[in-house]
Amino acid sequence: MSVTGPALADALVAHGLDPAERAAKAGLFASVLDAWHSTVGGTPPHLWWVPGRLEVFGKHTDYGGGKALVAAVTRGFAVAAAARDDGAIRVIDARRTDTLILSPGRDPVRLPGWRHYVDVVARRLAANFPGQSFGADVVLASDLPSAAGMSSSSALVIAIAEALGRIGGIQRTPEWKLNIRGPLDVAGYYACLENGRSFGGLRGSGGVGTHGGSEDHSAIVNGRPHHVLAFAFVPSRARGSARVPDDWQFVIATSGVAANKTGRAQDAYNQLSADAEALLQLWNDGSAARPRAVSLAAALATPGAAEWLRGAAGRLTNRLEHFIREDARVPLAIDAFGRADAAAVGELAAASQEEAETLLGNQVAETVALAEAARRAGAFAASSFGAGFGGAVWALVEKGAAAAFASEWGHDAFAVAAGPPLTDLSTK
Numbered sequence: 429m430s431v432t433g434p435a436l437a438d439a440l441v442a443h444g445l446d447p448a449e450r451a452a453k454a455g456l457f458a459s460v461l462d463a464w465h466s467t468v469g470g471t472p473p474h475l476w477w478v479p480g481r482l483e484v485f486g487k488h489t490d491y492g493g494g495k496a497l498v499a500a501v502t503r504g505f506a507v508a509a510a511a512r513d514d515g516a517i518r519v520i521d522a523r524r525t526d527t528l529i530l531s532p533g534r535d536p537v538r539l540p541g542w543r544h545y546v547d548v549v550a551r552r553l554a555a556n557f558p559g560q561s562f563g564a565d566v567v568l569a570s571d572l573p574s575a576a577g578m579s580s581s582s583a584l585v586i587a588i589a590e591a592l593g594r595i596g597g598i599q600r601t602p603e604w605k606l607n608i609r610g611p612l613d614v615a616g617y618y619a620c621l622e623n624g625r626s627f628g629g630l631r632g633s634g635g636v637g638t639h640g641g642s643e644d645h646s647a648i649v650n651g652r653p654h655h656v657l658a659f660a661f662v663p664s665r666a667r668g669s670a671r672v673p674d675d676w677q678f679v680i681a682t683s684g685v686a687a688n689k690t691g692r693a694q695d696a697y698n699q700l701s702a703d704a705e706a707l708l709q710l711w712n713d714g715s716a717a718r719p720r721a722v723s724l725a726a727a728l729a730t731p732g733a734a735e736w737l738r739g740a741a742g743r744l745t746n747r748l749e750h751f752i753r754e755d756a757r758v759p760l761a762i763d764a765f766g767r768a769d770a771a772a773v774g775e776l777a778a779a780s781q782e783e784a785e786t787l788l789g790n791q792v793a794e795t796v797a798l799a800e801a802a803r804r805a806g807a808f809a810a811s812s813f814g815a816g817f818g819g820a821v822w823a824l825v826e827k828g829a830a831a832a833f834a835s836e837w838g839h840d841a842f843a844v845a846a847g848p849p850l851t852d853l854s855t856k
Contacts, residue, residue: 479847488700704724
């Protein structure tokens with residue numbers, strides 16, 4: 429395979445990318461290669477496609493051990509990398525013409541913006557795999573909308589982890605082989621780079637500051653073209669898949685409110701995680717006669733647990749009720765997609781949106797209005813997705829009507845499909 433933007437786009441189409449996206453991906457990879465040639469030189473030996481993800485159902489369920497219905501999408505990161513001899517890590521954003529250089533002996537200070545994510549990944553890998561060399565040049569470019577709920581931050585974490593991990597040879601180490609046994613573990617470990625938790629014997633750190641789960645990473649690493657996939661978490665397990673009907677089209681519009689996981693938004697996001705943990709603690713502290721559960725979902729699987737927790741939840745009642753209802757929607761949605769039952773998906777989406785507003789409390793006026801506008805414009809299903817407190821809304825429409833629908837819906841609406849997951853396009 430020649431290393432050109434069009435050739436790499438053709439390779440992605442062969443891996444399941446919607447052919448309608450070919451030109452856009454050719455341009456994205458071309459921008460990476462142009463930046464590579466002007467800054468590093470030669471041909472990059474390592475190349476990847478790292479998609480964003482679409483969360484269809486599963487709002488704030490993953491870190492509680494619940495289920496989610498997700499897909500890798502046709503927007504994401506084009507990434508190139510090669511080893512450096514001096515131990516430094518240089519990351520170049522080809523579209524923003526922005527550069528970060530991390531020296532081996534850098535001070536432990538928090539860097540701003542996307543640099544913080546790169547630094548966190550680099551430090552965690554160095555701590556978990558001592559003795560490996562992670563000096564690298566990395567060039568990347570993304571067509572994911574930033575802070576829109578499509579996991580641009582998790583995709584960045586995975587892009588850097590894949591690049592540094594390949595160059596550092598971590599998959600050959602005893603530490604990797606003892607703890608990572610398959611793609612679900614890969615996704616779980618990458619999530620722990622982000623949230624700071626330990627993964628098996630790979631000790632945790634501070635993470636990036638958000639206390640999320642591994643839903644995003646599971647979709648990005650394990651996605652399947654043209655399909656939505658269900659996962660359950662803590663630990664991660666596959667729970668089925670369904671093909672997106674050929675005449676259905678996902679369309680996404682951004683609310684204009686950035687879903688930044690920083691400052692007050694980060695505090696609100698983390699509070700939802702803390703509330704799920706508090707419900708689990710209530711269960712585990714409630715009686716010495718029952719076994720301790722590892723997650724809220726595991727506790728709720730015990731006969732009578734939902735009723736007991738409803739009686740004990742107090743201020744956490746809405747958080748509990750949302751978790752129970754949203755978790756239960758995932759298998760129903762898998763079935764509805766499999767039957768191409770637009771009405772059933774629409775009913776599930778309407779309930780998910782309403783309860784995000786009334787029980788979860790992670791909506792803003794703009795996402796509420798955007799979901800309502802999608803239904804008025806002709807979508808048979810629509811819901812906000814992602815962390816909330818801003819971000820975007822997905823809508824499902826008949827494919828033939830997608831262009832007219834997107835134009836009427838506005839808000840820079842664009843069509844997406846379930847595309848290939850993390851894909852290695854390396855030349856060596």
